[in-house]
Amino acid sequence: MRRNQPRWIYLAMGLSVTVPFLARISFQMPISKPVQRTFDQVETLARDNRQRDHKKLALLVADWEPATMAEINPQVIALLHHFMSREIPFAILGFRPTGPSLAQELAEEVARQRGEEYGKTWCNWGYKTQMDTTIQSMLSDFYTVVREDIKGTPIDRVPVMADFRGMEDVGLVAEFTGSSCLLQPWVEFVHAELRTPIVHGCTGVMESPVYPLLSSGQIQGFMGGLSGAAQYEQLVGKPGKGAEGMAAQSLAHLLVIGLILAANIKEGASFLRRRAWRP
Amino acid sequence: METLTADPVWTRAGLLLGAACTLAMFSFLWRENAVYRFFEHIFVGLGMGYTVAITWTNVLKPHWWDKRIWVGASEEVFPFWGLLGIVGLLWYFQLSKNRAWLSRIPIGILMGSGAGLIFRRIYGLFFTRDGQVTQSFLPLLVSVDPAAAVRSWNLALSVSAAGLLAFYAHLLLRRFRRGTDLPAGIEIRLAGGFLLILICSAPLIPRGLVIAWDNSLIVLTLVCVLCYFLFWQEARRNRLATGAATLGKWLLMISFGATFGSTVMARLSLLINRAQYLLEQCLHLE
Numbered sequence: 001m002r003r004n005q006p007r008w009i010y011l012a013m014g015l016s017v018t019v020p021f022l023a024r025i026s027f028q029m030p031i032s033k034p035v036q037r038t039f040d041q042v043e044t045l046a047r048d049n050r051q052r053d054h055k056k057l058a059l060l061v062a063d064w065e066p067a068t069m070a071e072i073n074p075q076v077i078a079l080l081h082h083f084m085s086r087e088i089p090f091a092i093l094g095f096r097p098t099g100p101s102l103a104q105e106l107a108e109e110v111a112r113q114r115g116e117e118y119g120k121t122w123c124n125w126g127y128k129t130q131m132d133t134t135i136q137s138m139l140s141d142f143y144t145v146v147r148e149d150i151k152g153t154p155i156d157r158v159p160v161m162a163d164f165r166g167m168e169d170v171g172l173v174a175e176f177t178g179s180s181c182l183l184q185p186w187v188e189f190v191h192a193e194l195r196t197p198i199v200h201g202c203t204g205v206m207e208s209p210v211y212p213l214l215s216s217g218q219i220q221g222f223m224g225g226l227s228g229a230a231q232y233e234q235l236v237g238k239p240g241k242g243a244e245g246m247a248a249q250s251l252a253h254l255l256v257i258g259l260i261l262a263a264n265i266k267e268g269a270s271f272l273r274r275r276a277w278r279p
Numbered sequence: 280m281e282t283l284t285a286d287p288v289w290t291r292a293g294l295l296l297g298a299a300c301t302l303a304m305f306s307f308l309w310r311e312n313a314v315y316r317f318f319e320h321i322f323v324g325l326g327m328g329y330t331v332a333i334t335w336t337n338v339l340k341p342h343w344w345d346k347r348i349w350v351g352a353s354e355e356v357f358p359f360w361g362l363l364g365i366v367g368l369l370w371y372f373q374l375s376k377n378r379a380w381l382s383r384i385p386i387g388i389l390m391g392s393g394a395g396l397i398f399r400r401i402y403g404l405f406f407t408r409d410g411q412v413t414q415s416f417l418p419l420l421v422s423v424d425p426a427a428a429v430r431s432w433n434l435a436l437s438v439s440a441a442g443l444l445a446f447y448a449h450l451l452l453r454r455f456r457r458g459t460d461l462p463a464g465i466e467i468r469l470a471g472g473f474l475l476i477l478i479c480s481a482p483l484i485p486r487g488l489v490i491a492w493d494n495s496l497i498v499l500t501l502v503c504v505l506c507y508f509l510f511w512q513e514a515r516r517n518r519l520a521t522g523a524a525t526l527g528k529w530l531l532m533i534s535f536g537a538t539f540g541s542t543v544m545a546r547l548s549l550l551i552n553r554a555q556y557l558l559e560q561c562l563h564l565e
Contacts, residue, residue: 006308007308007309010308013550014550014554017547017550017551017554018554018558021554021555021558021559021564022558022564066326067549069552070548070549070551070552070553071545071548071549071552097329097330097333097334097337098329098333126337127333127337127338128338129334129338132396132400133392133396184400184404185400187403187404188399188400188402188403188404189399189400189403191403192402192403192407193403203545203548204541204542204544204545204548205538205541205542205545206541207541208534208537208538208541212411213411215414216409216410216411216413216414217409217414218404218409218410218411224541225541225544225545225548226544226548226551227544241552241555244555245548245551245552245555248547248551248554249544249547249548249551252547252550252551253543253544253547256543
């Protein structure tokens with residue numbers, strides 16, 4: 001029994017994760033301040049765009065990889081629904097090889113649901129290397145860095161880019177990554193120079209290092225992990241994978257807490273027993 | 280490729296392969312086995328292969344080979360760009376014991392350009408108007424509505440005073456009953472009790488004081504953690520520095536604990552994603 005103990009724990013964990021899906025358990029999440037601020041920032045861009053002659057773009061920076069898809073994908077889907085429902089044009093860009101293609105798949109999926117079209121609502125600037133130098137070059141002369149979209153169309157012929165002059169026409173940067181070092185260049189160059197609002201989507205592990213950037217005002221909002229995705233889905237009114245996963249997440253956490261308590265009680269009891277037997 | 284992905288047979292085959300890969304990886308939970316090892320190697324190989332292919336297709340070929348090297352493909356051909364490729368290939372001399380020094384040339388170029396860029400990055404992150412260093416200078420006194428403050432503080436202090444009196448009464452009773460002196464560490468208990476009462480009455484405290492409390496906590500943490508890292512040697516001789524460094528260590532531990540909690544959540548999210556894949560996409564149990 002003792003030898004197989006970890007396997008029983010794995011089995012219990014597996015059940016705690018699968019049962020909520022089969023039982024279709026779901027519940028309302030309280031909205032945290034960082035997620036609410038992310039939502040408000042998108043709303044502000046939509047409101048400002050309505051008052052402008054030409055709309056500013058939102059830039060979706062796709063720096064996540066298959067290893068972090070589980071947490072980031074639901075966040076991005078919720079944000080894309082928000083962009084498209086508020087008619088905010090957006091562009092995708094990535095500094096990780098897999099990021100732009102993963103984001104393109106999600107955008108196509110959401111666009112299919114909402115009847116939007118590539119080129120008119122959004123475009124994909126593709127994968128770029130050397131983040132620091134690329135961002136700085138984009139700030140000084142955008143069209144030397146981004147010449148064509150992911151499909152090979154010259155960038156100035158993509159309809160959504162018709163009025164785009166340079167990075168000053170980006171109204172919001174939404175950086176999604178599992179690594180906080182990929183957020184920093186946007187803060188250091190784009191926010192510091194143009195005061196462009198930045199929102200961030202990150203994995204649960206990276207939440208703690210992001211809070212100082214939020215409280216200093218260097219980023220304007222963020223959503224962390226599956227819980228952030230579930231909250232954003234709730235705000236947008238499009239429950240998806242995030243909301244679905246939170247019931248399993250909660251049950252699994254209850255199991256972890258229960259196991260920690262049980263182990264401590266067992267250890268405490270054996271300690272007291274040892275003390276009682278001491279002559 | 281589009282016809283392949285649109286074909287339901289291929290879609291089904293892809294789903295089954297995905298399920299097989301997932302289950303093979305989870306088989307490690309039972310024990311290390313050959314199937315797990317095989318799929319692990321496939322994953323690593325696929326990841327690396329994909330990165331190499333996409334770097335060539337999206338970066339090197341369109342921006343370097345087609346436009347700079349391949350004569351006739353573009354008017355922008357310039358021999359310097361070919362030389363850059365040779366400099367880049369010097370990196371592989373790391374594999375040679377005798378010629379390893381050649382690999383220092385591209386490494387040196389990268390380190391130099393990185394160091395140059397980092398100066399601007401540090402300024403942007405730390406020293407601008409909302410930089411991390413600038414924002415660490417927080418006001419410890421925040422103006423509040425005096426009337427609201429007095430009302431709330433009166434109530435908070437009344438609750439605190441009542442709590443403290445009860446605590447004193449408890450100690451005196453114990454002393455009277457047992458005929459002993461006050462227990463050791465009474466100050467710590469008193470401070471702890473007072474803090475607990477203040478925390479319990481926090482909702483009564485006006486917003487400005489809450490901000491002041493938050494700011495004090497941030498500044499205290501900053502100073503104590505700096506003490507821990509910078510004055511650890513000094514701390515052995517100075518009691519104040521010892522206390523600050525010890526508190527700094529504990530505050531770091533609390534922060535690491537929060538990060539560890541988030542890590543557990545992140546790992547569970549990966550498991551949940553795989554469960555969603557197996558149940559919903561493969562078995563259609565929705």
